[in-house]
Amino acid sequence: MASLIEVNDLSKRYKVNSGWWKKEYKTVLKPLSFKLESKQTMAVVGGIGSGKSVLAKLLVGAARPTTGEIILNGQHLQTGNFKQRCQHVRMIFQDAGNTLNPSLTIKQQLEEPLLLNTRLNPQQRTLLIRQTLQKVGMLADHMHFYPHMFSGGQKQRISLARAIILEPQLVILDEALAALDLSLRAQMINLLLDLQQQMGLAYLLISHDLDIVEHFSDKMIVLRDGEVVETGTTEQVLKDPKDKYTKKLIMSQRKRPAI
Numbered sequence: 001m002a003s004l005i006e007v008n009d010l011s012k013r014y015k016v017n018s019g020w021w022k023k024e025y026k027t028v029l030k031p032l033s034f035k036l037e038s039k040q041t042m043a044v045v046g047g048i049g050s051g052k053s054v055l056a057k058l059l060v061g062a063a064r065p066t067t068g069e070i071i072l073n074g075q076h077l078q079t080g081n082f083k084q085r086c087q088h089v090r091m092i093f094q095d096a097g098n099t100l101n102p103s104l105t106i107k108q109q110l111e112e113p114l115l116l117n118t119r120l121n122p123q124q125r126t127l128l129i130r131q132t133l134q135k136v137g138m139l140a141d142h143m144h145f146y147p148h149m150f151s152g153g154q155k156q157r158i159s160l161a162r163a164i165i166l167e168p169q170l171v172i173l174d175e176a177l178a179a180l181d182l183s184l185r186a187q188m189i190n191l192l193l194d195l196q197q198q199m200g201l202a203y204l205l206i207s208h209d210l211d212i213v214e215h216f217s218d219k220m221i222v223l224r225d226g227e228v229v230e231t232g233t234t235e236q237v238l239k240d241p242k243d244k245y246t247k248k249l250i251m252s253q254r255k256r257p258a259i
């Protein structure tokens, strides 16, 4: 059976010197392949500048790959097809709560993707907004409020509602839990795991925090300077790392308190 998402030889290089007399390129992601199933989470770890965000940008369609293909449910994702990408792949950032527009109500912000991507009528849109807010543990009436009326944790839930309202298959969590304190982080992890089971979501978790990776992901890849140095189940990689760089990453976090 085909995987939910299949990434084959995805790579990215940027032009670093565009003088007319010479062209220089820097490869920031070397050809990378993986498969991910529904209800599975794959973590991507690596140091600063290792290519984690570039991979996320390629998956979400914000950058064009130099080589490779992304196949979702047997369908090739086309770089320029924003509607297709928007529906299937969504991303949540570290400061997601602050990306909410302060001058729009929650209803207006959740309605935006529905207006752009669906043919639902106003009643159907309102119903879906109510249901989605409830799914993320908010009240349906919160749709009439503005972002400044919520705490950081609630704003993060609203961003999650915005990400899942189109029922995507893949959600990319780019350090999405990093800014939350320990108790909010635990609540958010539980909510994400519940939604994953309910909706059959696949997550790609970008995180510097190996405690979160251990708790949350099924498998992981370790990136160094744009190259995969190790991949496997999370348990296997964290318990018995083979690569020197992975060992160093794990050692550097051993003494930190667990989540």
Ligand SMILES: Nc1ncnc2c1ncn2[C@@H]1O[C@H](COP(=O)(O)OP(=O)(O)OP(=O)(O)O)[C@@H](O)[C@H]1O
Residues within 6 Å of the ligand: 014, 028, 046, 047, 048, 049, 050, 051, 052, 053, 054, 055
């Ligand atoms: N638009 C761009 N043009 C040129 N180089 C880029 C561009 N975007 C990213 N890079 C380079 O790609 C490399 C990987 O960057 P990336 O942002 O993916 O790192 P990262 O692993 O997410 O790091 P961090 O943990 O700091 O967020 C870096 O060397 C960066 O300078």
